[in-house]
Amino acid sequence: MKHSRKRSNIVPLSLDPRSTNALKYKPEYCQLIIRRAKLGEFPEQWCSRIDISLSTMYNWANRYQEFDRASQLAWTHLTSYWTQAAWKAALGGPANTQVLIHILKKRFPDTWGHSARNTQASFPTSYGPEPKPRTSRPSDDLDGPSLEELEQELAELRQRNNI
Numbered sequence: 001m002k003h004s005r006k007r008s009n010i011v012p013l014s015l016d017p018r019s020t021n022a023l024k025y026k027p028e029y030c031q032l033i034i035r036r037a038k039l040g041e042f043p044e045q046w047c048s049r050i051d052i053s054l055s056t057m058y059n060w061a062n063r064y065q066e067f068d069r070a071s072q073l074a075w076t077h078l079t080s081y082w083t084q085a086a087w088k089a090a091l092g093g094p095a096n097t098q099v100l101i102h103i104l105k106k107r108f109p110d111t112w113g114h115s116a117r118n119t120q121a122s123f124p125t126s127y128g129p130e131p132k133p134r135t136s137r138p139s140d141d142l143d144g145p146s147l148e149e150l151e152q153e154l155a156e157l158r159q160r161n162n163i
Contacts, residue, residue, distance in 0.1 A: 024050070024052065027064075029050055033070055034073055036049065038078075039081070040085070042078065057071070079108055091154075
């Protein structure tokens with residue numbers, strides 16, 4: 001009998017291969033992924049430490065509310081870690097900026113991509129003045145801010161943080 005190379009022919013059909021991983025869930029994994037995210041590790045690294053696949057992690061997030069909250073918090077810490085790395089590079093710290101920018105754009109497109117949506121303008125607030133409507137599309141401003149504008153912003157950030 002000739003077998004095809006489909007996954008269903010690799011594992012027995014009588015046993016759901018995900019069922020054993022679903023039973024592996026432990027509430028302490030919530031703190032583990034948060035700690036690992038604070039160190040800059042990505043979800044596939046979290047999964048490797050727990051010895052599960054990414055799909056199992058997503059299933060756990062759908063099944064266990066505490067794991068879903070931990071995953072969201074871990075992602076926030078992960079974004080913070082890599083934003084901090086960009087911050088240090090902007091202040092002249094050692095970094096391969098091309099790799100750093102590539103990581104930020106690919107891993108965090110809502111914040112760092114060409115069509116960023118995870119910005120203050122995306123979240124309405126009842127405090128302060130109404131945000132100005134955007135008059136240009138992101139593609140209209142391919143050059144970005146001028147060097148003078150970046151230097152002024154950096155000076156303001158340094159002053160605000162007493163650097």
